[in-house]
Amino acid sequence: MGTVVESANQGAGTLPTNKKVTVIFVLGGPGSGKGTQCTNIVENFGYTHLSAGDLLRAEIKSGSENGTMISNMIKEGKIVPSEVTIKLLQRAIQENGNDKFLIDGFPRNEENRAAFELVTGIEPECVLFFDCPEEEMERRLLGRNQGREDDNIETIRKRFKVYMESSLPVIEYYNSKGKVRKIDAAKHVGEVFEAVKAVFAPADEKVAA
Numbered sequence: 001m002g003t004v005v006e007s008a009n010q011g012a013g014t015l016p017t018n019k020k021v022t023v024i025f026v027l028g029g030p031g032s033g034k035g036t037q038c039t040n041i042v043e044n045f046g047y048t049h050l051s052a053g054d055l056l057r058a059e060i061k062s063g064s065e066n067g068t069m070i071s072n073m074i075k076e077g078k079i080v081p082s083e084v085t086i087k088l089l090q091r092a093i094q095e096n097g098n099d100k101f102l103i104d105g106f107p108r109n110e111e112n113r114a115a116f117e118l119v120t121g122i123e124p125e126c127v128l129f130f131d132c133p134e135e136e137m138e139r140r141l142l143g144r145n146q147g148r149e150d151d152n153i154e155t156i157r158k159r160f161k162v163y164m165e166s167s168l169p170v171i172e173y174y175n176s177k178g179k180v181r182k183i184d185a186a187k188h189v190g191e192v193f194e195a196v197k198a199v200f201a202p203a204d205e206k207v208a209a
């Protein structure tokens, strides 16, 4: 498994205001544990976590003119038009003092991927892929209990279908570019994080540990 080495240019992108940032995309099926592991990465490696789903849910709560459309899409497990999600991500990056971001749950389809690259010029440093069997993801989502409107069996099945048809091809695209770091996400949280740490910790630190 490769390591994440911060460098001046590789994997960094420049936003319109010339803010130079390092971005890691965090992908995997619904309930694979992306948010859980991002919290661990933030605490240990100084990244800022941006969840596309959380930004969309906050946009609904803010009373935005797009709120009803976003809410309907989420209830149906569908992917919101890229321009909406990218604007939210761009704003969050610009407003944050950090220059290292975990972008969780994005890009979700080819349109997300291509539009983000075109608008921001950002290429991810790497893609963390949380690989988990569907039956385990279903069990986790049904037990999550966070009041999410899409954590019901009907919507969960739609989300799995969208994941298989639209999101997996994006992971395959990055895999073909050698950017994917695949993690077995079916294990316990602590074990999954051990595998995540191996991606982030530079090789010399691993030897010293």
Ligand SMILES: Nc1ncnc2c1ncn2[C@@H]1O[C@H](COP(=O)(O)OP(=O)(O)OP(=O)(O)O)[C@@H](O)[C@H]1O
Pocket (backbone or CB within 6 Å): 028, 029, 030, 031, 032, 033, 034, 035, 036, 037, 053, 105, 140, 141, 143, 144, 145, 185, 186, 187, 188, 189, 190, 192
């Ligand atoms: N390795 C794990 N083993 C068991 N339960 C887990 C594990 N990782 C996360 N969970 C639990 O599974 C549920 C889903 O986790 P999480 O919210 O991190 O997934 P996610 O990939 O962000 O999902 P979504 O795509 O729906 O946002 C949560 O209740 C979380 O506590």
Ligand SMILES: Nc1ccn([C@@H]2O[C@H](COP(=O)(O)O)[C@@H](O)[C@H]2O)c(=O)n1
Pocket (backbone or CB within 6 Å): 030, 051, 052, 053, 054, 056, 073, 074, 075, 077, 078, 079, 080, 081, 085, 104, 105, 106, 107, 108, 112, 150, 159
């Ligand atoms: N790039 C994205 C990300 C998410 N959505 C919508 O939000 C829902 C929840 O996303 P989570 O990552 O929090 O599970 C998702 O099912 C989509 O409806 C999106 O449209 N585009």
Ligand SMILES: [Mg+2]
Pocket (backbone or CB within 6 Å): 034, 035, 051, 053, 105
């Ligand atoms: Mg999540």
